[in-house]
Amino acid sequence: MDRLGLELPIIQAPMAGSQNFELAEAVSKAGALGSIPCGMLSPDQAAAELEQFRQKSDSPYNLNFFCHQMPSVTEQALAEWRQCLAGFYAELAIDPTPNKSALRLPFSHEMADRIEPYRPPVMSFHFGLPEMTLLNRVKAWGSIIISSATTLEEALWLEAQGVDAVIAQGVEAGGHRGMFVSEDLGTQTPTFELLECCTKQLSVPVIAAGGISNAAGIKRALDMGAEAVQLGTIFLLCDESKTSAVHRQALKTSQSSTAMTNLFSGRPARGIRNRLMQSLGDLNPKAPAFPYATPDLVALRQAAESKGLGDFSPLWSGTDRSGCQEISAIALLDDLGKALGY
Known part of the structure; x- marks a missing residue:
């Protein structure tokens, strides 16, 4: 000080x-x-x-x-991660092309x-x-x-x-x-x-x-x-x-607890549990190493947030949001x- x-x-x-x-x-x-x-x-x-x-x-x-450190990541690992997300892409009818600018x-x-x-x-x-x-x-x-x-x-x-x-x-x-x-x-x-x-x-x-x-x-x-x-x-x-609006809403109203997850980036991070975490598990070995998990989620996040949903958004929060x-x-x-x- x-x-x-x-x-x-x-x-x-x-x-x-x-x-x-x-x-x-x-x-x-x-x-x-x-x-x-x-x-x-x-x-x-x-x-x-x-x-x-x-x-x-x-x-x-x-x-x-x-x-x-930027790790090496194989095309097979990325393909397996995209396969985990394929059902969501089909549901929302969106292009699964990754947004590499999100790295x-x-x-x-x-x-x-x-x-x-x-x-x-x-x-x-x-x-x-x-x-x-x-x-x-x-x-x-x-x-x-x-x-x-x-x-x-x-x-x-x-x-x-x-x-x-x-x-x-x-x-x-x-x-x-x-x-x-x-x-x-x-x-x-x-x-x-x-x-x-x-x-x-x-x-x-x-x-x-x-x-x-x-x-x-x-x-x-x-x-x-x-x-x-x-x-x-x-x-x-x-x-x-x-x-974001969906993040603010979750902080104010969500009854879900927080959990450690690697789904949004490839590294453990704490956030409010949402649909992606509930569907794939908070920690999933298919999520590629940090920071390569993120680009494949950008389109999903944008599509859901346009509907007012935080299903695929990282709703970061500590355990106490009081x-x-x-x-x-x-x-x-x-x-x-x-x-x-x-």
Whole structure:
């Protein structure tokens, strides 16, 4: 908080597909750290988001990137995945041609070239860290480096690589798991259990994330030694969010629980259970490796959403969505700040 001049110990989780710079700007205006997700953006699109943020705010911000390895994928694996979806394509009478523009790409030197002139105050990463040449390049900008850990082993590895802070992402968190050491979901633990392990063994600041939806949860995390909390789900209904209509409706009315699924991207991520998950199973071995599951779902998602249905949409959500409110993010954070005594 001191280094960034924040008034609240809160980081807004970057939520690709559900926000742009506007949510980050509102959060920063309220004294917390706004984040801009760049994992689905081209270098020019990322720069455009930055420009728009900076036109409206001189507050610090966080740019978030994925840093996964692009795996090899066989045509047979892709064909088997499309066969899993064939019945849905026939039902909706749509062209099954994949939309390859939906692929999520990792942080690269091309992206670094484009954003280097801005020297972002904070850079956060998901799925580990970029290769050392890239990481050192970002460090040379003076950017604070943050990354997500889902286990103590990952947290210790991140600290050894020289990150400035570690996000302890508990199993309750919505969206993609930041797993990068193991693919075993049995290693994933609740937020406060992971937080306790990390604060005891790490010397860098720890940020708690997952299932925190109110001032009581924030206070508990801070009392346990967290330097800040990262909140995502709580912002999904805010005025400045770009959450889709079907996603908003599910957050407000769905009686379905959340579950971990690999269907929408190929990596485990938590979202509200919908028709696709119920039909194919939350975790299906036919889903190709991240990020190759996504392109074949784009047409299905668009067709269903045009009918007001979220059957094939990733309805990302943490386990606790009770804190979601249809108000400005500024008002939401003002209320939290007052409840916390800031």
